[in-house]
Amino acid sequence: MGQGTDLDAVLARLDAGRGAAIDRLLEFLRIPSISTDPAHSQDVRSAAEWLQKELTELGFDATIHDTTGHPMVVARSHTGTERPLLFYGHYDVQPVDPLDLWHRPPFDPAVETTDDGEVIRGRGAADDKGQLMTFVEAFRAWRDVHGQLPSDLILLFEGEEESGSPSLRPFLQDHADDLRASLAMICDTSMYSDGRPAITTQLRGLVGEEVVLRGADRDLHSGSFGGLAANPIMVLAQALGSLKDGQGRVTLPGFYDGVHDLDDALRDDWQALGFDAEAFLKRVGLRIPIGEDGRTPLEMVWNRPTCEINGIAGGYAGDGFKTVLPAEARAKVSFRLTGSQEPAAVRAAFRDHVRRFVPDDCEVEFHPHGASPASVMDVSDPAFNAAKAALSEEWGREAAFIGAGGSIPIAGDFKQILGMDSMLIGFGSDDDRIHSPNEKYDVSSFQKGARSWARILSALRPAQGTTSS
Amino acid sequence: MGQGTDLDAVLARLDAGRGAAIDRLLEFLRIPSISTDPAHSQDVRSAAEWLQKELTELGFDATIHDTTGHPMVVARSHTGTERPLLFYGHYDVQPVDPLDLWHRPPFDPAVETTDDGEVIRGRGAADDKGQLMTFVEAFRAWRDVHGQLPSDLILLFEGEEESGSPSLRPFLQDHADDLRASLAMICDTSMYSDGRPAITTQLRGLVGEEVVLRGADRDLHSGSFGGLAANPIMVLAQALGSLKDGQGRVTLPGFYDGVHDLDDALRDDWQALGFDAEAFLKRVGLRIPIGEDGRTPLEMVWNRPTCEINGIAGGYAGDGFKTVLPAEARAKVSFRLTGSQEPAAVRAAFRDHVRRFVPDDCEVEFHPHGASPASVMDVSDPAFNAAKAALSEEWGREAAFIGAGGSIPIAGDFKQILGMDSMLIGFGSDDDRIHSPNEKYDVSSFQKGARSWARILSALRPAQGTTSS
Structure with missing residues (x-):
C-alpha cells in the first residue's frame, strides 16, 4: 500500500x-x-x-x-x-x-x-x-x-x-x-x-531576580532624616531606572552578547504574518510599541531580549500620606532572553549594576527566581x-x-x-x-x-x- | 520694685x-x-x-x-x-x-x-x-x-x-x-x-505629591508583551530615579530658586553644636550622610531642600514571582523646602519632569498632599x-x-x-x-x-x- x-x-x-x-x-x-x-x-x-x-x-x-x-x-x-x-x-x-x-x-x-x-x-x-x-x-x-x-x-x-x-x-x-x-x-x-x-x-528565556534594599534599621521621619540618610526607594529607582536607555536598549554591559539578528528566511516568514502591533496593543488599551529603536514589533517580543520590572514595593503606599523615609524597598525584575544569552551572565551583570548604586551603609540582597536560556x-x-x-x-x-x-x-x-x-x-x-x-x-x-x-x-x-x- | x-x-x-x-x-x-x-x-x-x-x-x-x-x-x-x-x-x-x-x-x-x-x-x-x-x-x-x-x-x-x-x-x-x-x-x-x-x-516646608501611572488596562503577561508594551514601573523608576543627580542635588529646573546659604552668625551657632552625624545615623543603623556634596550634615537636614520617595507600589511584590507587566504603578514623593522656595513652583516642576517620561499611550495622574513653605x-x-x-x-x-x-x-x-x-x-x-x-x-x-x-x-x-x- x-x-x-x-x-x-x-x-x-x-x-x-x-x-x-x-x-x-x-x-x-x-x-x-x-x-x-x-x-x-x-x-x-x-x-x-x-x-x-x-x-x-x-x-x-x-x-x-x-x-x-x-x-x-x-x-x-x-x-x-x-x-x-x-x-x-x-x-x-x-x-x-x-x-x-x-x-x-x-x-x-x-x-x-x-x-x-x-x-x-x-x-x-x-x-x-x-x-x-x-x-x-x-x-x-x-x-x-x-x-x-x-x-x-x-x-x-x-x-x-x-x-x-x-x-x-x-x-x-x-x-x-x-x-x-x-x-x-x-x-x-x-x-x-x-x-x-x-x-x-x-x-525567549527568562531570568527572574528579586532585589531587596535595606537602609536604616527602621522607617525614619523624612523631616528629621530627609537629605541626610539614604532612601532605599530612591536608590532602587536609580538602579532600576537606568537599566534601559533612551533608545529602549538594556544598559547592562555585555547584555546583548549572544543575541542574533533574524536570518532572511525567518524575517520573510514573520513579515508575511502582517502583525498589526497597534491592533495588538489596542486590545489592552495601549498604542505605541516601546522597544528598541529600529526593530519591528514582532522582533521586540520574539527576537529581542528585554528587561521588565514586575513588581516594586517600599515605604507607605496606602491611602493618605506618610512622610517616611523607608527602611526597605524591594523589586522583582525579569529579563527575557534570546539567542544564546547566558542567564548566569545576565544575572551577574544585573547584580553588579545594582551594587554600583548602593551606598556603603546600605545592604542589598538578591534572590534568584528561575533561569532558563x-x-x-x-x-x-x-x-x-x-x-x-x-x-x-x-x-x-x-x-x-x-x-x-x-x-x-x-x-x-x-x-x-x-x-x-x-x-x-x-x-x-x-x-x-x-x-x-x-x-x-x-x-x-x-x-x-x-x-x-x-x-x-x-x-x-x-x-x-x-x-x- | x-x-x-x-x-x-x-x-x-x-x-x-x-x-x-x-x-x-x-x-x-x-x-x-x-x-x-x-x-x-x-x-x-x-x-x-x-x-x-x-x-x-x-x-x-x-x-x-x-x-x-x-x-x-x-x-x-x-x-x-x-x-x-x-x-x-x-x-x-x-x-x-x-x-x-x-x-x-x-x-x-x-x-x-x-x-x-x-x-x-x-x-x-x-x-x-x-x-x-x-x-x-x-x-x-x-x-x-x-x-x-x-x-x-x-x-x-x-x-x-x-x-x-x-x-x-x-x-x-x-x-x-x-x-x-x-x-x-x-x-x-x-x-x-x-x-x-x-x-x-x-x-523646612513640605510639598507632598502622589503620582499614579497607568499603562495597559490590565496586567499583561511579560512574555507576550515584554519589550513591546510600556511598563509603568519602569517609567516611574526612570522619572523618580532622575530626580537626584550624582552629587545629591535635585535636578528639577529652578528647584534651588529661593534657597539661601546660612549667614555667618547661624553658621557659627550650628558649628558650635558639634553635631556628630555619624553618631546620629548610627542610632538607626546607618553611617554615611548622603546629601549634597560640600554641605555639612546639619545643613543637609535643616537648611537644604531635599526630595524623598516615601512610598512606591506596583505589580506583584508578594512571595514568589509573577511575570506581570503591571497596568499601574504609584509613588508618594515629598519635597522638603527651605528659604523662600515656592511650593507651587516645586510641584509644577515635579509634574513637568514626570510627564517627560510618560509615553503618549500611558496616563499619569497627580494628587497633591499638602504644601507649606x-x-x-x-x-x-x-x-x-x-x-x-x-x-x-x-x-x-x-x-x-x-x-x-x-x-x-x-x-x-x-x-x-x-x-x-x-x-x-x-x-x-x-x-x-x-x-x-x-x-x-x-x-x-x-x-x-x-x-x-x-x-x-x-x-x-x-x-x-x-x-x-
Whole structure:
C-alpha cells in the first residue's frame, strides 16, 4: 500500500470517528483534575488512570509513575530501530473560580453551537486535554488503518503543568535514557493569532531576580532624616531606572552578547504574518510599541531580549500620606532572553549594576527566581519543513514558523536534560479563554488538529505504515 | 520694685510651688484626651474644661470655642496697649497602643525616680500637657508675685494636634483679629539633642505629591508583551530615579530658586553644636550622610531642600514571582523646602519632569498632599536674642538657634494667616518616648521650663511688673 493512500485512509478514519472522538474527550473533561487544589488530588490521579486505560487499549505500554506530586503517564509503542519521537501534553487543568461566571458547570462539558461554529465547552477543553487528545486520536486512526501503532512513539503526559511542574525536571533526569528522543512534539500552544497554523521555533528565556534594599534599621521621619540618610526607594529607582536607555536598549554591559539578528528566511516568514502591533496593543488599551529603536514589533517580543520590572514595593503606599523615609524597598525584575544569552551572565551583570548604586551603609540582597536560556530550534532539521508542509496542506494556508515572547519551560528542559529540540504545534485560538471561565476548544481545532498530527506522523515516518505489514 | 527682684521672686515662687505644680499636671494627665479616638471625645472636652477652669482661676478670660472637631481653648489677660504675645500648645494626646508595653497605666501618671533623675510618667507628659503647663505655671507664679497676670497674653490651646489639626486653619481665619499678636510662643518642641536649650528659628516646608501611572488596562503577561508594551514601573523608576543627580542635588529646573546659604552668625551657632552625624545615623543603623556634596550634615537636614520617595507600589511584590507587566504603578514623593522656595513652583516642576517620561499611550495622574513653605524666623527681632539670653541664664549653658528638618504646620499657619513669626521653645528630650509606650517628661524639664518662661516673660515685658502697681 502506498504512503499517500495510507494517509488518506487515516484521515478518512478520523473523519468517520469524529463523533466518538468527541465523546471520548467529553468523558476525559468530566474528570475535575485541578492540580493546584489538594481536594482534587484523587481526581488528578483518575485522569492519569483514564489515560493509561485509553493508551493501553490502543496498544501502548502505558505506565503511571508516582512522583512527590501528581503522577506522570508514560506510554510507548514497541521499540524499533529509529530514534523515537516524544509527545508531551498535560492532563491537569486550571481551577474554575469564579464559578458564577460559567454559563455551564465547568466539568459538565458539551458541544455548543456558537456564531463562530461548534465548540467544546468545559474546563480543560483547550488547555490541555483537547489538544492532548489530538495526539491520541491521530494514533488511534493510524492503528486502525495500519493494524498497529507507529513504532517508537514515547508519550509523556504530566499532571502538574498548572502547578509549575515541580516533579518534571527530576523525572526527566531520573528517566533520561528512557525518554530521550530525536524530537519532542509539544501540543500546549496556539495557532498564530489570525488562525494560521504555526510551528513555534523559538522561545525567549527568562531570568527572574528579586532585589531587596535595606537602609536604616527602621522607617525614619523624612523631616528629621530627609537629605541626610539614604532612601532605599530612591536608590532602587536609580538602579532600576537606568537599566534601559533612551533608545529602549538594556544598559547592562555585555547584555546583548549572544543575541542574533533574524536570518532572511525567518524575517520573510514573520513579515508575511502582517502583525498589526497597534491592533495588538489596542486590545489592552495601549498604542505605541516601546522597544528598541529600529526593530519591528514582532522582533521586540520574539527576537529581542528585554528587561521588565514586575513588581516594586517600599515605604507607605496606602491611602493618605506618610512622610517616611523607608527602611526597605524591594523589586522583582525579569529579563527575557534570546539567542544564546547566558542567564548566569545576565544575572551577574544585573547584580553588579545594582551594587554600583548602593551606598556603603546600605545592604542589598538578591534572590534568584528561575533561569532558563532561550530555546532556538534547529529549523534546518528537515522535520521542521516537513511538518510545516503537512500543516499547510491540512489547513489550506501557508503555515508559519513563529516565535514566542514567553518561556515554555518544558522546551528548555527537554533541550537541557534530554538534548532534543521541540516542535511546538498547537491548535488553540486566542479566544479559547484558557485559565478563565467558559473555556472552549473549537471542534474544528480538535478535528483538524488530529488530522494535522496524522499528516505530520506520515511525513516524519513515511516508511512505517508498510514496514510492519 | 526693680525688675531683677521681681524675676527672682517669680522664680522663687516657682521653686516653692514645685510640688503643687506637679500635682496639677498629674491631675491634667489623668484625663485620657485621645483626640483620634471617637470613644474619647468627651474626655477631650473634659481636658478643655479643666484648662478653662484653671485659667479662669488665674485671672484669664478663658473661653471654649466649639469647632466641627474638638474645641479650642482661648484665654486672654486684659488687653493693654502693647501688641500681645500668643502662647500655643495642645491638650490632646496620642493613643496608647500597644498597652501591654506600658509599665504603668498610661492615664495613671506618677513621678518615678530613674537612673537619670525624676520623671513624670504618663501619656501626654511631654507631648504636650507637661510643656503646655510650663506656660501656665510661669503665669501663675507671675500673678502670685505681681498680683495680676502680665497684660496682653493670648493663650490658644487646641485639642486636635494629634489628629492633624483639621479645625485650626479655619479657626485662625475666623478669629484672626482676636488672635493676631507680635509673636507666637510654641512649646511643642524639644531641646537640642544634647540637652542644650534651643530656639528653633527655621523649619523646612513640605510639598507632598502622589503620582499614579497607568499603562495597559490590565496586567499583561511579560512574555507576550515584554519589550513591546510600556511598563509603568519602569517609567516611574526612570522619572523618580532622575530626580537626584550624582552629587545629591535635585535636578528639577529652578528647584534651588529661593534657597539661601546660612549667614555667618547661624553658621557659627550650628558649628558650635558639634553635631556628630555619624553618631546620629548610627542610632538607626546607618553611617554615611548622603546629601549634597560640600554641605555639612546639619545643613543637609535643616537648611537644604531635599526630595524623598516615601512610598512606591506596583505589580506583584508578594512571595514568589509573577511575570506581570503591571497596568499601574504609584509613588508618594515629598519635597522638603527651605528659604523662600515656592511650593507651587516645586510641584509644577515635579509634574513637568514626570510627564517627560510618560509615553503618549500611558496616563499619569497627580494628587497633591499638602504644601507649606519653609518657615524662617526673623532673628533680627530683639525678642529672639532676649529669649536666647534668658534660656542661657536658666540652663547655665549657651542656648542655640537651631533649625528643624521637619515641618511644624502651626508655625506656617501663624505666619500665613496671622502674619507673625513663631518662637519655638520646648524642653522635651530625645528620650521622652512621645507617641510611644512609657512616655515621660523630666521633672527638671518641667521645673526649669516654667522658670525659663518666667525669664522670657520678664525679658520681653520688662516694664509690666511695675506699670500696674
